[in-house]
Amino acid sequence: MAVEADPAARVDWAEATAVALPSGPGLPPVADDPRAERSFDPQDLPELIGQAGFLVSVDRAELLDALPLAWPGGVPHNSLAADVFYLDVLGVRPDPAQRGEWLAALHHRLLSQGTDSPAGESAVQLAAELAAAADLPWRTVWSRWFPTGRSGLVRAVPGPVETAEPGLLDGRQVVVSQDLDIPDEDVDAGIVPARTSYVWDRATGELLSGPHRRTAHQATAPAVQAEDGWERLSWSQGRLRAGGVACAPRFPFEVTGGVRSGDDLLLAGTNGLFRIELLAPVDPDGPAWASEPLVEPLAFEAPRALPPEASAPTAEWLAGPFTGSWQPSADELPEGLVDPGAREFLSRIGVPLAAGRGTLWTSQLPEEGLAEWDQESDEDGGTRHLYRLGQWLGGDLLLDGARGEVLLEDYDGDTEHAATSLTAFFVMLRLFCDPGRVIRQVNRRYAAEQVDRWLRTVDAEAVEGSWHVLLHEQHDLDPGLWGEEK
Numbered sequence: 001m002a003v004e005a006d007p008a009a010r011v012d013w014a015e016a017t018a019v020a021l022p023s024g025p026g027l028p029p030v031a032d033d034p035r036a037e038r039s040f041d042p043q044d045l046p047e048l049i050g051q052a053g054f055l056v057s058v059d060r061a062e063l064l065d066a067l068p069l070a071w072p073g074g075v076p077h078n079s080l081a082a083d084v085f086y087l088d089v090l091g092v093r094p095d096p097a098q099r100g101e102w103l104a105a106l107h108h109r110l111l112s113q114g115t116d117s118p119a120g121e122s123a124v125q126l127a128a129e130l131a132a133a134a135d136l137p138w139r140t141v142w143s144r145w146f147p148t149g150r151s152g153l154v155r156a157v158p159g160p161v162e163t164a165e166p167g168l169l170d171g172r173q174v175v176v177s178q179d180l181d182i183p184d185e186d187v188d189a190g191i192v193p194a195r196t197s198y199v200w201d202r203a204t205g206e207l208l209s210g211p212h213r214r215t216a217h218q219a220t221a222p223a224v225q226a227e228d229g230w231e232r233l234s235w236s237q238g239r240l241r242a243g244g245v246a247c248a249p250r251f252p253f254e255v256t257g258g259v260r261s262g263d264d265l266l267l268a269g270t271n272g273l274f275r276i277e278l279l280a281p282v283d284p285d286g287p288a289w290a291s292e293p294l295v296e297p298l299a300f301e302a303p304r305a306l307p308p309e310a311s312a313p314t315a316e317w318l319a320g321p322f323t324g325s326w327q328p329s330a331d332e333l334p335e336g337l338v339d340p341g342a343r344e345f346l347s348r349i350g351v352p353l354a355a356g357r358g359t360l361w362t363s364q365l366p367e368e369g370l371a372e373w374d375q376e377s378d379e380d381g382g383t384r385h386l387y388r389l390g391q392w393l394g395g396d397l398l399l400d401g402a403r404g405e406v407l408l409e410d411y412d413g414d415t416e417h418a419a420t421s422l423t424a425f426f427v428m429l430r431l432f433c434d435p436g437r438v439i440r441q442v443n444r445r446y447a448a449e450q451v452d453r454w455l456r457t458v459d460a461e462a463v464e465g466s467w468h469v470l471l472h473e474q475h476d477l478d479p480g481l482w483g484e485e486k
Contacts, residue, residue, distance in 0.1 A: 038062065038066070039058065039059070039062060040054070040058065040062075040066070042066040042069040042070045043069075043070065045063075045066055045067075045069075045070035045081075046070060046071075046081075049063075049080050049081055049084070050080060050122075050126060052126060052129035052130050052132075052133045052134075053133060055103065055106065055130060055134075056103065056130065056133045056134045059096065060093075060094075060096070060099060060102050061096075063084060064084065064085075064088055064297075064298075064299065065298070067081055067084065067085060067298070067299035068298045068299045068300075071299070071302065073302050074299075074300050074301050074302025074303065075299055075300070075301055075302060076302055077151070077301055077302060077304050078119070078150055078151060078152075080110075080123075080126075082149055082150075082301055083106065083109045083110070083147070083149075083150075084106070085149075085297065085299045085300075085301065086109075086147070086148060086149035086442070086443070087102065087105055087106060087109065088293070088297060089292075089293055089297060089442040089443075090148065090252040090254075090289070090442055091252055091253075091289030091290040091291060091292070091293075092105045092250075092252065092289055093289070093290070100134060100135050100136050100137045100280075101137060101249065101250065103130060103134045103136055104136045104137055104138050104139065104140075104249070106130065107127050107130045107131055107134075107136065107139065107140060108140040108143065108145070108274070108276075109147045109150075110123040110124065110126055110127035110130070111123075111124060111127045111140045111142070111143050112140075112143040112145045112146065112147050112274070113147075113150070114143075114156070127140075136279055137249065137278070137279055137280040138249045138276050138277065138278050138279055138280070139276060139277055139279055140274055140275070140276050141205075141274075141275040141276060141277055142204060142205030142274065142275050143205065143272070143274035143275075144156035144157055144177075144200065144205055144207075144272045144273050144274060145269075145271050145272040145273065145274045146271045146272055146438050147271065147438070148252075148254060148271065148438045148439075148440045148442065148443060149301070149438075149442075149443050150437070150438070151434065151436050151437035152436045152437075153436050154435070154436060155272070155435065155436065155438075156207070156272055157177065157179060157198065157272040157273065158179070158196075158211075158435070159179045159196075160179055160256075160269065160270045160271075161177045161178070161179045161268035161269065161270075161272055161273045162178050162179055162195075162257075162268070163176075163177070163178045163257070163268065164176070164177050164257075164258055164259065164266045164267070164268040164273045165177075165178075165224075165226070165259070166202060166227050166230055166259060166261075166266060167224035167225055167226050167227050168224065168225040168227055169199065169208075169222060169224050169225070172201070173201075173202040173203065173227075174199050174200060174201060174202055174208065174224060175199075175200045175201075175202050175266055175273070175275075176197055176198070176199055176200075176221070176224050177197060177198045177200065177268065177273050178195050178196070178197045179195065179196055179197075195213075196210070196211040196212065196213050197210060197211070197212045197221045198210030198211055198212070199212075199221070199222065199224065200273075202266075202275070205274075205275065209222065229261050230259040230260065230261045230266075231247075231259060231260045231261065232257070232258075232259055233247070233248055233257055233258045233259060233260055233265075233267075234257050235253075235255075235256045235257060237288065238250075238253075238287075238288020238289065238291075239286075239288055240255065240257070240258065240267070242260065245284050246282065246283075246284040246285075246286070247260060247282055247284065248260065248265055248267070248282060249276070249278070249282060250286055250288060250289055251267070251289070252289055252291075253289075253291055254269045254270045254271050254440065255267050255268070255269040256268065256269040256270065257269070258273075263277050263278040263279075264277060265277070265278065270438070270440070271438050291441075292441065292442065300446070301443075301446050303450060303453060304450060306454050306457055307431070307454075310427050310430070310431060310454070310458070313349070313423065313426070313427050313430070314349070315327070315348075315349045315350055317430065318349065318352050318426050318427070318430050319350075319352045319353075320430065320435055321352075321357055321358075321430065321433040321434070321435040322352040322353055322354045322355075322357060322433075323353050323354075323355060323363075324352075324353045325349070325350035325351060325352055325353060326350050326351045326353055326362070326365040326366050327346070327347065327348075327349070327350030327351075328346055328347060328350075328369065328370075329347060330343065330347045332369060333346060333347065333370065334369075334370055334372065334385070334387065334401070336372065336375075336383075336385030336387075336401045337370065337385065337387060337399070337401040338401060338402060339400070339401060339402060339403055339404030341404045341421055341422070341423070342399060342401070342404040342421065342422050345421070345422040345423050346370075346422070349423075351365055351389065351422070351426070352426060352429070352430075353365065353366070354390070354429075357433050358392075358429050358432055358433040358470070359392055359393050359394070359470065360390060360391070360392045360397070360429060361390045361391040361392075362389060362390035362397075363390075364390065365389070365390065370387040370388070370389070370399070371387065371388050372385055372386070372387055372388075373386045373387060373388040373396065373398055373409075374386040374398075378402060382402075384400060384401065384402045384403075385401035385402070386398045386399065386400060386401065386407070387399045387401055389406070392408060392418070393408060393466055393469065393470070395408050395409050395410045395411070396408070396409045397418065398415065399422065404420075404421050404422065405417065405419070405420060405421070406418040406419040406420075406421065406422060406424075406425040408466050416465050416466055417461055417462055417465060417466075418462055418465075418466055418467075419458075419459050419462050420459050420461075420462075424458050424459045424462075425462075427458055428455050428458050428459065428462070428467065431451055431454050431455060431458075432451055432455070432467075432470065432471075448471045448472055451471060452471050452472070455467055455471075
């Protein structure tokens with residue numbers, strides 16, 4: 001079954017494979033050069049790569065070597081070619097004799113796409129064909145995992161999963177996942193971390209209930225009876241171990257823990273949770289996957305077009321990564337706010353309510369409204385009113401009531417351009433804080449360059465200033481977005 005048979009993706013083989021190989025008397029043979037002989041024509045790769053029989057038989061190194069020849073402009077985003085590329089940069093590089101490990105990891109990425117779209121259905125079908133055709137050492141039973149490098153409208157689990165606990169709920173075998181949530185007042189006071197838990201059917205991975213939020217003062221999750229017979233796994237020296245012994249397959253650094261009962265494993269980490277079954281004994285002495293490539297990959301991911309939602313943003317789209325919106329009526333707006341574009345944005349779309357995402361804090365707006373921050377004389381001898389939207393990048397985010405420009409004021413009272421308008425600022429923030437993707441060390445540079453390219457189409461001047469810090473300099477300002485490595 002071919003899932004990427006796009007004739008338009010083909011390249012001119014004569015040009016793409018122009019490789020200068022040694023020749024002439026006295027020179028060493030070139031038979032060991034992987035480009036000298038191929039088992040397939042790279043121009044056919046867009047069709048071949050979606051066939052289970054091809055994936056089972058092809059040499060992994062040869063496949064990777066052919067990616068930049070088949071897609072010289074970069075592998076398409078959210079494609080099977082991109083999955084192959086990201087498995088490599090995540091360190092999944094077994095020896096040829098252990099190719100089953102690579103196929104099991106690819107099967108996992110395919111199954112993790114779900115069946116909510118035609119592309120996802122095709123991927124899941126290909127995963128089933130792989131499982132039937134290959135000798136896999138382990139198999140993913142179900143997945144609520146969001147693979148690094150992919151993007152989508154939503155994620156099955158919004159954030160990292162700290163624990164996945166098996167249990168019984170009304171006689172039904174379930175899994176309770178627990179993950180960190182947005183800080184609340186108890187977290188800010190240092191009393192207790194807030195957690196959000198979900199209850200999943202253990203057999204199918206179906207979401208049964210949640211999210212259930214637990215703080216210092218209340219617990220809303222159903223009472224799940226603990227189940228004995230499971231051994232806890234923790235990440236140590238690049239492997240999942242119990243009692244110091246590696247007893248789970250090799251995974252990239254994203255998988256941080258889980259539990260095991262015989263050949264049944266429930267695993268969790270930065271991108272969600274999933275269940276696997278062991279089909280062969282685990283090699284406890286196998287080295288961990290490398291956390292980053294030893295050399296720069298030849299392949300890369302192609303740039304993506306600006307999402308169409310950015311050209312005509314809606315309140316729902318802008319508020320996607322946040323907790324809601326503050327949408328005042330026209331009568332609630334201050335008289336000094338005279339810019340018609342700003343007034344229309346506030347009353348028709350509203351300001352997303354952020355609690356630290358993208359370093360923005362606007363949660364005070366429902367109670368305080370647009371508080372006047374300062375008054376300044378303008379060039380025409382009139383008065384310009386500045387209103388405080390919230391806090392961003394550690395400074396105060398201000399709205400120029402006369403021009404609608406968004407400004408960032410630092411501790412010294414100096415202001416710099418943050419966006420030409422409220423619409424531009426919050427479109428840029430939405431693109432920056434896209435909830436439908438996972439960023440880790442292996443794709444940070446691509447993600448930053450991609451968002452940089454998008455933001456420049458909205459407001460190039462702002463990208464040269466304050467936004468540059470977020471995109472290219474201080475990823476630790478929002479580690480929840482950019483990802484933290486162990």
